[in-house]
Amino acid sequence: MAMRQGRMIVIALGGLLGAGAVTAAPEGPPPGRYTAEQAAHGAEVYAQACAMCHKADLSGDFDTPALVGRFARNWAGGDLASLAGYLHRAMPAFAPGSLSAADNVAVLAYLLQANGEAAGPRPLPEEPAALKAMRFKP
């Protein structure tokens, strides 16, 4: 019992420290590149079109790449037009190009959210020209 309480305290402290770190040293862009609604819609599309391979928690498996962790490293500094273009061109692997432009950008919003970016008031644009100026994990 004592141990369990001790562990809870550690977890709680960890949570506080984590929260403190986020507020003290914000990383990434200021919030606002996608809306929470967009990401929520993206999560729905993801569940339908992506999760069977990339898994519900985006962790992938031996044969399918994860969409968090290594994914962030692979795309860091890349522009969002490139990522959106790849998503639209290559995914879902069993039916590439089958996502509508709105669904595609919603999935991109969901991926930004899953990789630690906060939502904001403005929706992520569909236009490649606008996405070109945005970086993944700038």
Add this chain to the structure above:
Amino acid sequence: MPFDRPFDRRRLLGHSLAAGGLMSLTGCAGAGPGVASAAKVIGRREVLMPMRASVDRITDIKVCLRPFRPQGPRLDAERLGDTLVIHNYGHGGSGWSLSWGSAEVAVAKAAAALPDRVAVVGCGIIGLTSAVMAQRAGMQVTIYTKEVFSRTRSVRANGSWTPDSRIALTQPAGEAFGALWERMARFSWKSFRSYLGLPGNPVDFSDSYRLSDRPHVEREEEAPPPGKGDYASTGMPQDSSEFASYSERIEDITPAVETMEPGSTPFAAPYVRRGSNMFFNFASYGHYLMQEFLENGGKIEIREFHEPGELAQLKEKVVINCPGYAARDWWRDATLIPVRGQTAWLIPQAEVHYGLYTNNVSALSKTDGLMIQAFHGLGDMEGLGNSSELPDRAESEAAVAVIAKAFAGFRQG
């Protein structure tokens, strides 16, 4: 990525597979030259250990997409700013088999630009052999890749010597490709010989038995039904007869098939033919390739490219591009057509050293597992245009059951 049963011959009717009628080996197209009669040893029966084909021994199901190009593999050079890109991708079901010969072609083009160092993009079987060949030609090599060899699509293949499996369509590939194919196949064949007999059997040969309830009848390819169209008219091949077949060019070095005397094998099936085929054991072969690459100062950098223009950032100004199926997205090559194939892997059986083909299912004992693959009698059209990499367990379980059935009445000893 070779994925096709070693017995298959594209000149023969793919549809006849369903009837168990296709009994020809690669490199021996019929009752003519190349087909030997079985050596008759009176009173002796081959002793084989049975394959333990049961669903609960499945340890893995792998799905691979063969990168098929109707024109044949892409091997041209392209300038991108100050970077020379030599392509080496699109080998369909023949990537493992043609890897060395294809690497030789690509490396020769790279060497002609006189670089001290080259970059190789991709670490599948084509990338790795290209890298090793470039080192053997005196160049320093860095491989840039998303994944190391053991997680590439290459290792989801069947891994048998099938050098003209979905390698091209006869018409778009043109006359000249046959000669290039032969050069690559012969170069590869000789290259593989230096891996035979090494510890771990990176490259191996074994017998392959084809069982049937009916006598073997050689059937010439039938013309496709009228009105079906073809690649020229639809942009996709419509019939197995459109696929190129070149194996007769190397009949002189590839093993023949034998018709076995009734009762001379342990199988209960009334009609048995036996061939011999070369195959690759992924784990040890990959290890040998990687070892040579690293011992010669090769470097691997884990990196994912998103746009072709990113190659300009590399310090190497000569790049051999070996992305396999990923070329479709990475190089925007819409000519690449996915061809899906699935293999089930059962617990390895070191005591079993042969392959089997029966009722549209093949089984081959490899060091890393008993590999079982189902076909649907569609010949070269099998899996064409299917880019789903999701495993279909039911398909594999059914295939395992077919192999298990082949061992009913099997005579041990």
